[in-house]
Amino acid sequence: xxxxxxxxxxxxxxxxxxxxxxxxxxxxxxxxxxxxxxxxxxxxxxxxxxxxxxxxxxxxxxxxxxxxxxxxxxxxxxxxxxxxxxxxxxxxxxxxxxxxxxxxxxxxxxxxxxxxxxxxxxxxxxxxxxxxxxxxxxxxxxxxxxxxxxxxxxxxxxxxxxxxxxxxxxxxxxxxxxxxxxxxxxxxxxxxxxxxxxxxxxxxxxxxxxxxxx
Amino acid sequence: xxxxxxxxxxxxxxxxxxxxxxxxxxxxxxxxxxxxxxxxxxxxxxxxxxxxxxxxxxxxxxxxxxxxxxxxxxxxxxxxxxxxxxxxxxxxxxxxxxxxxxxxxxxxxxxxxxxxxxxxxxxxxxxxxxxxxxxxxxxxxxxxxxxxxxxxxxxxxxxxxxxxxxxxxxxxxxxxxxxxxxxxxxxxxxxxxxxxxxxxxxxxxxxxxxxxxxxxxxxxxxxxxxxxxxxxxxxxxxxxxxxxxxxxxxxxxxxxxxxxxxxxxxxxxxxxxxxxxxxxxxxxxxxxxxxxxxxxxxxxxxxxxxxxxxxxxxxxxxxxxxxxxxxxxxxxxxxxxxxxxxxxxxxxxxxxxxxxxxxxxxxxxxxxxxxxxxxxxxxxxxxxxxxxxxxxxxxxxxxxxxxxxxxxxxxxxxxxxxxxxxxxxxxxxxxxxxxxxxxxxxxxxxxxxxxxxxxxxxxxxxxxxxxxxxxxxxxxxxxxxxxxxxxxxxxxxxxxxxxxxxxxxxxxxxxxxxxxxxxxxxxxxxxxxxxxxxxxxxxxxxxxxxxxxxxxxxxxxxxxxxxxxxxxxxxxxxxxxxxxxxxxxxxxxxxxxxxxxxxxxxxxxxxxxxxxxxxxxxxxxx
Numbered sequence: 088x089x090x091x092x093x094x095x096x097x098x099x100x101x102x103x104x105x106x107x108x109x110x111x112x113x114x115x116x117x118x119x120x121x122x123x124x125x126x127x128x129x130x131x132x133x134x135x136x137x138x139x140x141x142x143x144x145x146x147x148x149x150x151x152x153x154x155x156x157x158x159x160x161x162x163x164x165x166x167x168x169x170x171x172x173x174x175x176x177x178x179x180x181x182x183x184x185x186x187x188x189x190x191x192x193x194x195x196x197x198x199x200x201x202x203x204x205x206x207x208x209x210x211x212x213x214x215x216x217x218x219x220x221x222x223x224x225x226x227x228x229x230x231x232x233x234x235x236x237x238x239x240x241x242x243x244x245x246x247x248x249x250x251x252x253x254x255x256x257x258x259x260x261x262x263x264x265x266x267x268x269x270x271x272x273x274x275x276x277x278x279x280x281x282x283x284x285x286x287x288x289x290x291x292x293x294x295x296x297x298x299x300x301x
Numbered sequence: 302x303x304x305x306x307x308x309x310x311x312x313x314x315x316x317x318x319x320x321x322x323x324x325x326x327x328x329x330x331x332x333x334x335x336x337x338x339x340x341x342x343x344x345x346x347x348x349x350x351x352x353x354x355x356x357x358x359x360x361x362x363x364x365x366x367x368x369x370x371x372x373x374x375x376x377x378x379x380x381x382x383x384x385x386x387x388x389x390x391x392x393x394x395x396x397x398x399x400x401x402x403x404x405x406x407x408x409x410x411x412x413x414x415x416x417x418x419x420x421x422x423x424x425x426x427x428x429x430x431x432x433x434x435x436x437x438x439x440x441x442x443x444x445x446x447x448x449x450x451x452x453x454x455x456x457x458x459x460x461x462x463x464x465x466x467x468x469x470x471x472x473x474x475x476x477x478x479x480x481x482x483x484x485x486x487x488x489x490x491x492x493x494x495x496x497x498x499x500x501x502x503x504x505x506x507x508x509x510x511x512x513x514x515x516x517x518x519x520x521x522x523x524x525x526x527x528x529x530x531x532x533x534x535x536x537x538x539x540x541x542x543x544x545x546x547x548x549x550x551x552x553x554x555x556x557x558x559x560x561x562x563x564x565x566x567x568x569x570x571x572x573x574x575x576x577x578x579x580x581x582x583x584x585x586x587x588x589x590x591x592x593x594x595x596x597x598x599x600x601x602x603x604x605x606x607x608x609x610x611x612x613x614x615x616x617x618x619x620x621x622x623x624x625x626x627x628x629x630x631x632x633x634x635x636x637x638x639x640x641x642x643x644x645x646x647x648x649x650x651x652x653x654x655x656x657x658x659x660x661x662x663x664x665x666x667x668x669x670x671x672x673x674x675x676x677x678x679x680x681x682x683x684x685x686x687x688x689x690x691x692x693x694x695x696x697x698x699x700x701x702x703x704x705x706x707x708x709x710x711x712x713x714x715x716x717x718x719x720x721x722x723x724x725x726x727x728x729x730x731x732x733x734x735x736x737x738x739x740x741x742x743x744x745x746x747x748x749x750x751x752x753x754x755x756x757x758x759x760x761x762x763x764x765x766x767x768x769x770x771x772x773x774x775x776x777x778x779x780x781x782x783x784x785x786x787x788x789x790x791x792x793x794x795x796x797x798x799x800x801x802x803x804x805x806x807x808x809x810x811x812x813x814x815x816x817x818x819x820x821x822x823x824x825x826x827x828x829x830x831x832x833x834x835x836x837x838x839x840x841x842x843x844x845x846x847x848x849x850x851x852x853x854x855x856x857x858x859x860x861x862x863x864x865x866x867x868x869x870x871x872x873x874x875x876x877x878x879x880x881x882x883x884x885x886x887x888x889x890x891x892x893x894x895x896x897x898x899x900x901x902x903x904x905x906x907x908x909x910x911x912x913x914x915x916x917x918x919x920x921x922x923x
Contacts, residue, residue: 120387122456123613127494130611135622173792244622247793248730249827260793262624262905271494273621274563277794277801277906284803288563291499295490295523 128271135242136268139235144213144228151239155227156268160196162289163264164278165245166228167204168216173261176279178220181263183282185226188289193225195299196289201239203259205230244275267292384630386610389452389638392749396642397635399575399602402470404438408483412439412528423486423521424528426512429889434532436481440472444500444573445487451608451631452638456615459493460572463502467636468604468656469557469575476533476551476581485526495567495619498523503560504577505702506552506685506838506870508536511891514835517562517908518804533579536837539888540814549771550838550868552579554602554652554685554704562804562908566627566658566900570619572636574656576602583770584687592770593762594681595650595708601642602652605699605747606633607660624793626659626731626901632724634748641749646712647759652685653707655699659899661734661829661873663726665696665741666709666750669719672741676720679764682706683867686838687771691764692864698726700831700873702898705864708764709750716754722747731901733829733875773868776840776883782919783818784809786895788832788874788907790825795897795907798922802906811886812917818842819882823874830874830902835893836913838868839882846878871898890914 138152149155164181166174178200185192192198202208208216213228222228230236240246245260247253263285266273272292276285293299410417414431416424447465448457463469474480488498499522503515512519513529521527535546559565559573585591586600594600607629611618620627631638655662666676679691685704697705714720725744727737789796800808811817819839821832843859861867872880896908911923 120454120615122615125611125614127616130614130618131494131621242622244624245793248625248732252826258792260624261791262793264622270490271492272497273495274497275624275905276563279792279794280801280906281803284805291497291563298490 128269131271137235137238137242139231139239141229141231141235142210144210144217144222144230146210146214149229155197155199155229158269160267160289160292161265162196162198162285163201163243163245164199164262165201165203165240165259167202167256168208168212169204170256170259172257172259173279177261177263180278180280180282180285181226182220182222184286184289185223187282187286192223196225198226200226200228201236202228202230203236203240203256205233205236263288265289265292267294270294384609384628385612386608386629386631387455387612387615389454389631391639391746392641394453394637394640396601396603396640396748397466397637399466399468399471399635402440402442402464402472404480405441406439408439408441408481412436412481412483417528421525422527423519423525424512425519426891428512428528428530429510429891430532431530434479434530434534436479436530438478438480440480440482441485442469442482442502443485443487444502446489447572449572449636451610451617451633451636455610455638458617460617461488461496461498461568462572463557463575467572467574469573471575471602472557472577473586474531474533474577474579476535476579477545479530479532479534482529482531483526484521484529486521486523488523490523492567494616495621496571497561497564497568499561499564500568500573501560501562502527502529502557502573503835504529504531504555504557505833506555507531507577508534508552508836508888510889511836511893511913514891514893515557515560516835516892516910517560517565517894517896518910520561534888536885536887541885541887547774548581548583549774551581551584551687551771552685552838553584553682553687554578554654554706556604556654556656556685556702556704558656560894563904563906566904567619567621569656569900570608570627570658571617574604576604576652576654578602578652588759588761592687592767593760595648595759595761599645599647599759599761600650600652602654603634603748604636604654604656605662606636606656607631607658607745608633623731623901624905626733626899628660628728628731629658632745632747634722639746639748641751643751643753644711645753645755645757646714646716647757648708648710648712648761648763650681650761651707651709652704653697653699654704655701657701657898657900659701659731659901660724660728661698661700661726661831662724663696663698663738664705664747665723665725665744667721667723667741667744667746669721669742678710679708680705680864681708681764681767681770683864684838684869684871686868688864688867689771689773690769691767693764694864696725697864698873700829700871700898701900702831702833703869703871703873708761711750711752712759714752716752718752720750720752722750731899732827773840773866774885776842778816778885780818780883781812781815781917782921783820784920785820785822785922786909787822787824788830788897790828795825795902795905797895797907797909802908802910804910806910807892807912808909809920809923810912810914810916810918813890813913813915814885814887815917816883816885819884821872821874821878821880821882823876823878825876827876828902829876830897830899830907831871832874832895833871833898834882834884834895835870836889837884837886838870839872839884840868841865841872842881842883844878844880846875886913
């Protein structure tokens with residue numbers, strides 16, 4: 088779409104009007120629509136999971152969809168290193184969730200904690216945080232370009248639709264989003280819930296017995 | 302007609318153009334800053350609703366006509382995650398009338414009091430009232446996928462259904478005739494985009510033993526079944542009204558729906574809902590007897606729902622990451638988008654149910670040829686429970702899961718008249734309505750009634766002559782305990798009295814056969830909640846903001862008035878509301894739920910488990 092087309096879209100160029108006039112003279116009965124056939128998994132990927140470049144706390148560059156989400160069971164939350172509100176509780180919960188889920192974490196279940204403050208949470212800060220919290224393989228702290236993180240935050244539903252509340256980081260959304268990407272099963276639970284409940288929740292979207300992909 | 306068609310064509314064209322333009326903007330890599338510079342993004346970060354960019358094409362509810370076909374404007378104010386369904390021609394299909402569910406001769410394996418775990422039953426607790434109320438009729442209800450048409454201009458939809466239809470078949474049960482419904486989970490493991498094939502079917506408003514209630518955490522998996530025993534007995538049979546219960550607490554319009562914890566939105570959105578009606582010696586199902594309510598083909602359940610369909614595939618779509626509440630731009634009645642319903646010139650009992658997921662309605666009858674005409678009708682129930690007497694109203698308000706039975710007399714209209722069922726309550730996001738009531742013709746058109754010329758008899762009683770249905774039970778008993786429940790939101794997580802939901806232990810325990818008062822407080826900012834309490838109905842004693850008549854807000858008095866002087870199972874909590882409810886908890890024991898019935902809030906843990914036992918507690922702030 089170029090500038091001229093954009094202006095047309097805004098209704099300031101005459102070309103759009105002319106096209107519409109022609110439409111008005113068309114016969115009454117609209118032709119049956121041809122519907123696109125898009126696999127639902129593809130629609131979900133397009134809508135929510137852009138393949139953005141991100142950095143792990145280990146300094147590794149990864150792609151959000153290809154490397155972190157595709158074919159996996161995942162758990163998302165948002166945090167930042169200096170957060171003293173709900174983050175410590177939620178992160179401690181996730182550490183226990185990791186323990187409950189055992190060796191499946193890192194194999195077919197992955198925990199991802201995104202920083203809300205990519206400019207503050209530099210790699211050394213995240214690495215130190217990971218060290219201090221004893222993060223084990225299968226659980227990554229993630230950062231990226233501020234605009235990319237912001238896009239992910241919105242796509243994954245970690246925003247408050249009240250803009251005033253949304254600007255207040257101390258009020259940031261404390262839910263944990265869980266899902267099974269290939270099975271298109273998604274849910275959420277409070278990050279302040281018990282670790283047992285969070286672990287149980289993610290296992291609700293597990294593969295049926297005998298069908299596990301991991 | 303030509304004019305309407307032109308407008309429709311133009312709007313369709315503009316909506317498609319808008320969608321294309323938006324896709325191209327994204328594909329071309331325009332940043333937010335670019336958009337803001339071009340004036341296309343507001344300071345709050347929303348795409349402005351310019352024609353050609355908004356998928357609404359600057360018009361409205363995707364595919365409505367204008368003028369008498371229903372020109373809505375308020376969807377232009379949609380602020381975020383705005384629905385963008387393909388256009389559909391309104392009133393181009395008849396209203397679907399659900400079949401009446403028929404019993405079966407027997408079930409295999411034979412139902413048992415203890416859970417038949419080895420036989421594949423998902424139930425975990427024994428039936429507590431089976432011997433006392435042995436089932437007289439058996440039903441088999443299969444949860445299964447089905448290809449369903451919602452509109453002739455959209456492709457067939459892969460829904461999840463009870464017994465193959467959306468809504469599921471209508472149960473017509475009778476007091477004094479206990480039944481058993483076997484739910485069989487034949488859902489596929491491939492959900493087609495959303496839905497969890499793990500289910501718990503709740504009978505909404507039922508005076509049901511806990512193990513058959515459809516408690517959210519009593520879910521069961523593919524290949525399993527779950528027997529639900531409905532005693533169909535009046536409350537109080539074991540306490541204040543032995544031996545058969547209080548006739549004044551008879552229920553009429555119930556519904557059944559999936560209640561899977563954390564996943565109710567997707568499963569009900571996908572089609573798992575239907576009506577369950579209860580009749581007795583007064584509400585007989587025969588308009589020549591009892592209260593003589595319009596019956597048979599003139600007693601019509603209408604399940605209201607709003608949905609979004611994908612612009613490109615035409616298929617039902619759900620925002621999986623939404624936390625506010627999901628609004629649809631397509632309005633379905635009994636599973637069809639904007640159907641028409643041919644009516645005879647006589648009285649009808651219409652049973653309106655707001656099946657969600659998140660929208661509030663204020664329903665009016667609109668004459669599209671004369672918007673200034675007020676069309677009164679008679680509301681005879683609130684939440685499906687008959688009022689003390691019919692009340693004449695010009696509108697009624699329904700939060701999610703609320704029901705209203707109304708009597709509309711179509712003999713007041715000449716043959717050939719068309720009347721539209723219109724929602725005029727403005728709502729621009731999933732959190733709750735704005736409170737504005739739109740002008741007639743500016744709201745959402747749900748269904749069109751077309752008045753037929755046929756001669757017809759009407760044996761039903763005129764509402765003006767029906768002076769008394771049931772008497773409201775007294776609310777003057779001293780409650781054993783008054784409990785306060787404060788609903789708050791902290792870091793995007795719902796809390797009740799600052800606690801987070803957990804299925805595994807009750808927040809409090811009610812002593813069986815006692816009365817309690819519960820004070821519900823909405824402490825969450827700019828959110829509204831239709832709160833549903835399982836098992837026992839309540840009466841609203843007082844509110845701080847007024848809960849009056851059929852209109853949103855309004856009034857300022859402390860006691861409810863009009864149709865809200867009633868037995869209810871859902872109460873709408875506006876922001877800042879404090880509402881006191883009176884209950885009697887009788888007959889059965891076990892776990893029950895209290896939750897917000899905006900199912901998106903419910904799925905984000907806006908719920909609480911409470912139990913009934915023979916000890917109880919007196920925790921006033923559980």
